[in-house]
Amino acid sequence: MSLSFVLAGGGTAGHVNPLLSTALALRERGGAVRAVGTSEGLEADLVPEAGVELSTIVRVPFPRRPDMDMLRFPVRYRRAVAQATEILGKAGADAVIGFGGYASTPVYRAAKALGVPVVVHEQNAKPGLANRYGARFAEAVALTFDSTPLAARAGVTQTVGLPLRPAIADLARTRARGADAPRLRAAERFGLDPGLPTLLVTGGSLGALHLNDVLTSGLPAIRRAGVQILHLTGRGKDGAVRAALREAGGYGRYRVVDYLLRGMEEAYAAADLVLCRSGAGTVAELCALGLPGFFVPLPIGNGEQERNAADVVAAGGAALVRDRDFDLTAFERDVLPLVGDAARLEAMAAASRGLGHVDAAERLADLAVRIGGEKG
Structure with a gap:
């Protein structure tokens, strides 16, 4: 029965x-x-x-x-x-x-x-x-x-x-086997080079204006570093980022998407490092996928976002900067060098995966x- x-x-x-x-x-x-x-x-x-x-x-x-x-x-x-x-x-x-x-x-x-x-x-x-x-x-x-x-x-x-979500769980199992197919498909979808390290920036469906503002102010530094970016700006918030790109003379390794109603797993598949808020769902997904995170917790509520990230940060699977401290200086000092540091990202990925379910x-x-x- x-x-x-x-x-x-x-x-x-x-x-x-x-x-x-x-x-x-x-x-x-x-x-x-x-x-x-x-x-x-x-x-x-x-x-x-x-x-x-x-x-x-x-x-x-x-x-x-x-x-x-x-x-x-x-x-x-x-x-x-x-x-x-x-x-x-x-x-x-x-x-x-x-x-x-x-x-x-x-x-x-x-x-x-x-x-x-x-x-x-x-x-x-x-x-x-x-x-x-x-x-x-x-x-x-x-x-x-x-x-x-x-x-x-x-x-x-x-x-x-x-x-x-089943699609995220399936990707996690595929990544654990070391398969390259999801990354190749994601790169084709978003127009990325699968051979380059990629920073995924996301603030969820509503986006994170503060993250968007820091990224657009950091365009000259991003270009100098040669970093590849996939930026999910949030629904309806892509206009300002696209305008900033045009004003900066464009950058061929910067891809802008406002929101993925479906297919967030493909954005994850393309990423080597994720710059994001630290809602419980995001933290759990990154750990399951073995993806290093750079967390900027949402500075409202009762502080739960910073606490959500505490275990994986303590284990070495992610870094964290509070919202009030995340500015262009922090981005250039802490985030951009990390995108190209393959050895550190590999160690962070292993630590993150160790906490995943x-x-x-x-x-x-x-x-x-x-x-x-x-x-x-």
């Missing part, structure tokens, strides 16, 4: 993609899967597109200051828990897997009331409120990073890594199957 799993989470692609990768792994094990999210998050589009059934509950952010939202919170939260309870009942859930975010807390609460076992997956090095709550009674807590200060109060805790989706699915099966 197949087991039934309800996966809760969403909001950003960084939360939805691990959920979907885990759903696929569960299906491969014969499990029935359903996702729970909100209608406002990216899961509203991404989950149905992936062929996974989505049930939505009201979005109930925890109020952080005394205002009208705090007065409305108890009623809205009870409504969300009631909706989650109905979803779990109809699904006949054998286990819940929560990935954090607004949808997870009501689902955790409903699961506890119904006696449905909970598996918490925490992707960040600094856990969020929802997963800290779920860990109090979870049968298992699965971590992306060894250093994350979260543990199941009475259950098991283990590091499984971050469930990767290519099979995180499978490991998380196996954990959930064991927990759900014990219930039955």
Whole structure:
């Protein structure tokens, strides 16, 4: 008899993609899967597109200051828990897997009331409120990073890594075999020389204006160094970079792309070093791929991006400069020489790969199957 799993989470692609990768792994094990999210998050589009059934509950952010939202919170939260309870009942859930975010807390609460076992997956090095709550009674807590200060109060805790998009996991396995084909295909797609060391610059789908500004101010130095660049500027942010290139007289080894809706694995395949932010997904992907990173953490939030990178930086697989310290001087001093330092990049790649988890989706699915099966 197949087991039934309800996966809760969403909001950003960084939360939805691990959920979907885990759903696929569960299906491969014969499990029935359903996702729970909100209608406002990216899961509203991404989950149905992936062929996974989505049930939505009201979005109930925890109020952080005394205002009208705090007065409305108890009623809205009870409504969300009631909706989650109905979803779990109809699904006949054998286990819940929560990935954090607004949808997870009501689902955790409903699961506890119904006696449905909970598996918490925490992707960040600094856990969020929802997963800290779920860990109090979870049968298992699965971590992306060894250093994350979260543990199941009475259950098991283990590091499984971050469930990767299948295309990224496939590339990681191919790179581990030493195959050159992905790099050659990527070079052809982006118009790069596969024989030259390549710096990939990316700020994710929205881009990172600060990184873009430093790169454009560094065009003379890039030209002098002869470094090959693949710059993913962020959706709609390529115009300023292209204009700066024209004003600088052009540079044939500099390729500009605004955003890759699909095919990020090809950008990774072309790269020898990645200059980027340090969201949990990016850090996990680079480690799985054995790619050296030069991280400039996003300087907002609660400092989770710097913490996400801490393990791989300590291991020697990446370098890090805080956003306020990343300027043209840092770029010329620290980044450009590194692109051409094959020996150091090779050592960094080995250290990064040593922390990678290519099979995180499978490991998380196996954990959930064991927990759900014990219930039955």
